[in-house]
Amino acid sequence: MTTVAQESHEPHEHGNEEHLAHHWDTPKQQFDAGKLGIWLFLTTEILLFSGLFCAYSVYRANHPEVFEYAHLYLNKWLGAVNTIVLIFSSLTMAWGVRAAQLGQKKLLVTLLGITLACGGVFMCVKFVEYKDKWSHGTLWAGEYHPHVLPGGVTKADVFGPGGAAAATPTLPNAPATQKAFDGPIFEGSTVARAPAGPAGLSAAWVEKESAREEHLSVRDTERPWTGPVPKNTQIFFSIYFLMTGLHGLHVLAGMAVIGWIMLRASRGEFGPKYFNPVDFVGLYWHVVDIVWIFLFPLLYLIH
Amino acid sequence: MSTETHESHGVAHVMPMKVLINIFLALVVLTVVTVGATLFDFGPYNLYVAMAIAVVKASLVVLYFMHLRYDNPFNSIVFVGCLVFVSLFIGLSLTDTTQYQHKMNNLQAEKVAAPNVEKMHEGGGSHEEHGEPPAGKGSLGN
Numbered sequence: 475m476t477t478v479a480q481e482s483h484e485p486h487e488h489g490n491e492e493h494l495a496h497h498w499d500t501p502k503q504q505f506d507a508g509k510l511g512i513w514l515f516l517t518t519e520i521l522l523f524s525g526l527f528c529a530y531s532v533y534r535a536n537h538p539e540v541f542e543y544a545h546l547y548l549n550k551w552l553g554a555v556n557t558i559v560l561i562f563s564s565l566t567m568a569w570g571v572r573a574a575q576l577g578q579k580k581l582l583v584t585l586l587g588i589t590l591a592c593g594g595v596f597m598c599v600k601f602v603e604y605k606d607k608w609s610h611g612t613l614w615a616g617e618y619h620p621h622v623l624p625g626g627v628t629k630a631d632v633f634g635p636g637g638a639a640a641a642t643p644t645l646p647n648a649p650a651t652q653k654a655f656d657g658p659i660f661e662g663s664t665v666a667r668a669p670a671g672p673a674g675l676s677a678a679w680v681e682k683e684s685a686r687e688e689h690l691s692v693r694d695t696e697r698p699w700t701g702p703v704p705k706n707t708q709i710f711f712s713i714y715f716l717m718t719g720l721h722g723l724h725v726l727a728g729m730a731v732i733g734w735i736m737l738r739a740s741r742g743e744f745g746p747k748y749f750n751p752v753d754f755v756g757l758y759w760h761v762v763d764i765v766w767i768f769l770f771p772l773l774y775l776i777h
Numbered sequence: 778m779s780t781e782t783h784e785s786h787g788v789a790h791v792m793p794m795k796v797l798i799n800i801f802l803a804l805v806v807l808t809v810v811t812v813g814a815t816l817f818d819f820g821p822y823n824l825y826v827a828m829a830i831a832v833v834k835a836s837l838v839v840l841y842f843m844h845l846r847y848d849n850p851f852n853s854i855v856f857v858g859c860l861v862f863v864s865l866f867i868g869l870s871l872t873d874t875t876q877y878q879h880k881m882n883n884l885q886a887e888k889v890a891a892p893n894v895e896k897m898h899e900g901g902g903s904h905e906e907h908g909e910p911p912a913g914k915g916s917l918g919n
Contacts, residue, residue: 505788506849513852517859524863531867532874550812557808565801568792568842575791753789753844760843764835770808771827775815 493748505750512754516761519724523765526717530772533709543703544710545776547612549603553774556599557766563592564763567732567756574749579742582752586736589759593729600722607711614715618708717769724762731755790847800841807834 498504534541570585611619735751738744744752811830819826840846845853 502788509849510852510855513855517855520859520863521866524866527863528867528870531871535871535874536878550815554808554812558805561801561804561808564804564838564842565797568797569794572792572794572797575789747788749789757843760838763842764838767834767838768828768831771811771831775811775827777815777818777823 493750501747505753508750508754509757512757516757519758519761523717523720526713526720527768527772530713530717533713537704537706537709539704540707540710541776544612544707544714545773547607547610548714548774549606550774552599552603553770556596557770559592559596559599560763560766563589563596564760566592567759571749571753571756574739574744574752575746577745579739579744582739582744583736586732586739586752590729590732590736593725593732596725597722597729600718600725607715612711614712615708618711620707714773717773721762721765721769724765728755728759728762732759790844792841792844792847796841800837803837804834807837 494501494504498507566585566588570582570589573579573582573585607613611617613619732755735744735755738751807830811827814823814826814830839856845856
């Protein structure tokens with residue numbers, strides 16, 4: 475850039491500004507234009523996410539019970555840990571911009587390293603959560619085949635080693651589709667319990683069913699789920715995976731660009747006169763943090 | 778040339794360390810508050826309490842971590858303009874979204890057994906009833 479600038483302009487104007495591209499008059503003009511550009515990009519990011527927030531709002535307005543029930547599958551403590559991790563990474567990023575502005579090269583590289591590590595921790599926690607969803611069968615739309623109830627209660631816990639198919643009693647008023655563990659329509663407990671006895675349910679099943687209900691209320695003693703298990707719970711998980719998945723991709727992209735500016739910082743490319751890429755990557759990283767600030771209460775803390 | 782040094786130092790505002798640490802602590806406290814708020818039931822306002830806390834947290838990040846408070850005001854116009862369009866988008870989508878719910882419930886009811894149709898029609902009118910369906914009856918059909 476320097477050579478281009480020197481060839482096309484008066485050498486004495488830009489000679490001292492190593493990073494000033496030839497089409498800018500001053501470093502401030504270059505910085506302000508770059509910053510406006512990154513803000514415009516961030517608005518498109520916000521609008522992209524707002525499409526998913528809109529889907530969330532419409533479905534939650536129509537089916538609040540689906541969200542109130544399905545969020546019990548999520549571990550709010552893992553969500554809270556990830557929130558703190560991202561907030562801390564936002565601090566180290568903002569601190570890194572300050573370090574770049576003050577020309578503290580070693581501190582800048584260290585802070586960018588911590589920010590990168592925080593992104594890694596976030597994705598590891600996300601991996602643990604996704605793995606649980608995978609093993610519990612609580613995936614999106616047609617892939618929603620829960621093997622467990624929100625308390626982590628398994629088929630075997632409820633129905634014994636034989637599993638649902640063997641042990642689910644035929645209930646007098648139950649439509650054929652109502653099996654607790656079969657497919658997206660998950661409404662086993664919407665059926666009022668038949669009386670125990672020779673004509674109704676076996677005593678063993680009633681006992682297990684009571685154990686299951688107890689389990690459900692034990693998991694979250696403040697807000698036990700008492701109503702029927704709602705239909706179409708898969709809607710929640712479709713939205714959950716789309717929102718957290720898109721956010722996770724943004725975390726990965728953020729980690730890539732942080733790695734890139736960390737490399738450049740270690741070469742000593744940034745200082746008080748030129749720290750634009752650090753600032754702009756930081757702005758992007760903060761937006762990723764802000765999206766999570768909204769996702770956390772909307773997905774994990776429903777009540 | 779004499780102005781150049783001045784300009785490169787004046788390119789952007791340097792955030793004081795104390796402000797950064799205080800904003801971080803405020804964000805951590807607000808995260809604890811939003812988790813703690815789930816222990817209390819504000820009825821229909823639960824969502825609004827959680828969103829209000831999230832908006833405060835996001836504002837702190839935007840104003841201080843993202844320097845918007847000390848930035849070129851034009852960037853604020855761009856950002857607030859974006860928020861206006863987001864609220865139009867979500868707000869207008871929400872205005873009529875519950876209007877068709879009873880029709881969809883009727884449609885679903887036709888697919889299931891016939892005796893369920895009436896019950897679903899009763900329960901499907903307003904989404905208030907969806908919120909807390911009484912155990913054993915209501916919009917879900919049984």
